[in-house]
Amino acid sequence: MERDRRVPGRRGSSRARGRTWLALLPVLVLAACGGGGVDDDDGAASGASPTTAAEGSTQDGATEEDPSEGAAAEGEPIKIGMPTTLSGSIALFGEANRDGAQLAVDELNDAGGVLGRPVELIVQDDQAKPEVAAQLARDMIIADEVSVLLGGVSSAAALAVTEVSEERKIPFIVHTSNTEALTVEQFQPYVVSVVPNTGMEARAQGVDLADSEFTRWATIAPNYEFGQRQTGTFVETLQRENPAIEIVEQQFPELGESDFQPFITSLLSADPEAVYSPLFAGDLITFTQQAANLGLFDEVYFTALYETDALQELGDQYDLDGVRAYSRCPFTVDTEQMSAFVETYDERFGEIPSDWACMAYDAVKLWAAVVEEAGDLDADLFTETVEGFEFTSLRGETTIRAIDHQASVPSYIGALELDEDLGFYVYGDLQAVPAEDIWLSEEEITELRGG
Amino acid sequence: MDAQAFLLQLLTGLSRAAILFIVAAGLSLVFGALRIVNVAHGSFFMVGAFVAATIMRSVEGLAGLLLAIVAAAAVVAALATFVEVAVLRRLYASEHLLQLLGTFAFVLVFADLVQFFWGAQPRRVVQPEPVGGSVAFGGIIFPKYSLFLIGVALLLALVLWALMTRTSLGRDIRAAVSDPEMLRMVGVDVSLLFTVVFALGGALAAIGGVLVAPQSTARLGMDIDIIVESFAVVIIGGLGSLVGTAIGALLVGLTFTFGIYFYPEAALGIVFVVLIAVLMWRPHGLYGVPER
DSSP states (O other): OOOOOOOTTTTTTHHHHHHHHHHTHHHHHHIIIIITTSSOTTHHHHHSOSBSHHHHHHHHHHHHSOGGGSOOOOSSOEEEEEEEOOSSTTHHHHHHHHHHHHHHHHHHHHTTOBTTBOEEEEEEEOTTOHHHHHHHHHHHHHTSOOSEEEOOSOHHHHHHHHHHHHHHTOOEEESSOOOGGGTTTTOOTTEEEOSOOHHHHHHHHHHHHHTSSOOEEEEEOOSSHHHHHHHHHHHHHHHHHOTTOEEEEEEOOOTTOSOOHHHHHHHHHTOOSEEEEOOOHHHHHHHHHHHHHTTHHHHSEEEEOOOHHHHHHHTTSSOOTTOEEEESSOTTOOOHHHHHHHHHHHHHHSSOOOHHHHHHHHHHHHHHHHHHHHTSOOHHHHHHHHTTOEEEETTEEEEBOTTTOBBOOOEEEEEEEEETTTTEEEEEEEEEEOHHHHSOOHHHHHHHTTO | OOHHHHHHHHHHHHHHHHHHHHHHHHHHHHHHHHOOOOTTHHHHHHHHHHHHHHHHHHSOHHHHHHHHHHHHHHHHHHHHHHHHHHTGGGGTTSOHHHHHHHHHHHHHHHHHHHHHHHOSSOBOOOOOGGGOSEEEETTEEEEHHHHHHHHHHHHHHHHHHHHHHHSHHHHHHHHHHHOHHHHHHTTOOHHHHHHHHHHHHHHHHHHHHHHHTTTSOBOTTHHHHHHHHHHHHHHHHOTTOHHHHHHHHHHHHHHHHHHHHHOGGGHHHHHHHHHHHHHHHOTTOSSOOOOO
């Protein structure tokens, strides 16, 4: 595939923008005095206006493209609601969610819409808080009359939104948050998942690594639902596959920790042969630099969720050669759809799409395909249609399993190698562990749901 | 625990304490003189880190780091001056809750501004050459940058101590801590003094942010993360006391790192147990004075 895209320094004008600081001081005054922050507890939530990029860019896209491909969409727009995280430490993921979904929506509109109607995406900031996400979902359903909800970044938020989806009978497609509870214990008929869940991901790693020669393992994971669940499943799988494996140390730093050094030194002192970590994003970048300087990568075999964003930011300064990386939707997947997507995304946003953009794009496209097949927006009809539905995702052919509405997407694993042209590490020898090998069996699911 | 493990935890603890001290010193200084708990102190820290990310991408080496320190301190001092003059000044007579909300409003405003100017991508800052990479000694490999941080914190502690005890500004600040009314009566412009102290506190946070950036990243959310531990430090040390802050930082840093080693499940909890124990023994912190 083509690889000559400009990546580093894409926000290069930050210095110029820095100078506007002072010019913008009056804005600050207004914000401070006007908002007051006193009487409005969810100031930030209600202040985040129905974003956004949505409407403006829809029009750009629609007018610039040649409309001859499909009949122009007419009538009231069908609305898609997406509460995701646009502020705080994981805002990067939410922005990618928004951009990926918007690209899919624009493509749908250019091709004549869905059921002949235009599609509109509404994105709002859930601040990674479950209660805010649930409230946004309710508002989107009641005030904006959205026909489908898309998930966001945080698993806790997704668990809150899935309740709203069930209560209001509105389909809910998760694409980034991936706790297995969504499709197992907390499953409800209107939820669909296009992301490999925590269980699949961790089992893929466990299966992949159990055969390795390493028997002394340690783990380090962010201390919340996702990190604990993923680590638990990984360890379970590893030890089931190879009972000789011993876990010598487990660390759970807080999400957003800026100093992993004491954790890393504790790991090193326990003398493991290999370390597993579901750290991600900013945390993983910080961890990687500190671990490199403490010699961790020289001493142990390391494996973690190095998604595209983290790899780009890390660049080529540290030697990560051979570090085992896993990814949910890497831009290097070899499908026609992915190549086209990467190209369009790069043209539009000037960057390589991350896993989070890729999966949000798939979520929108899946929803549209199901609705077209069903011929109606009815939620129960959606559920009926989606079970066993076959769909061409960016990651290739996938089927939605009836029992848990989990897409049969693989989990990707590769060994990092430096791509000289891109200037950062990418997944070498990328393997796709098929969903069938790593998802829970129907019996296991029934049992976990309490029979 | 063998000698190498002990040395590793000790040194990581000291480097953690170094950053905590630099950030918490500003927080404590502001509280001591202005009696305002500035929640937006973490925001100044974050702005400092992002300024460093911008400058150190174009100016390499120690020169870049020095330039970043000067620039971040200046930018944040200006922002802090604005915050103090435009808003805080009107809140000194108000109840604590209103002050807290006032500074909290700035946490939200600054977080949005930082995201607006710099975007949501965490920014990695390359460690300047002479203090980047690692050094091997005593059977361990240790990052040079962490050793550098410990040195910088010691230097800053010395500078602050000299400022407080050897200059007229320091004398005024100390007087303001104990009795601002009296200070006003002897003809000192207390209003100006408060602005200067607030700007100085902000600059310290910004310097902390610059120093942290090459070790971790400049990223959204770091404002909130630092503020919790910094509060623990100043509360243990006693709000307003420089020596107390230094001891608080060491106590929190070392308790945490050794806690991680021995009781990984409860390390942060242990820090707060220490906090509670100190408060039971000395309700105003180790070196604190009762509120006037």
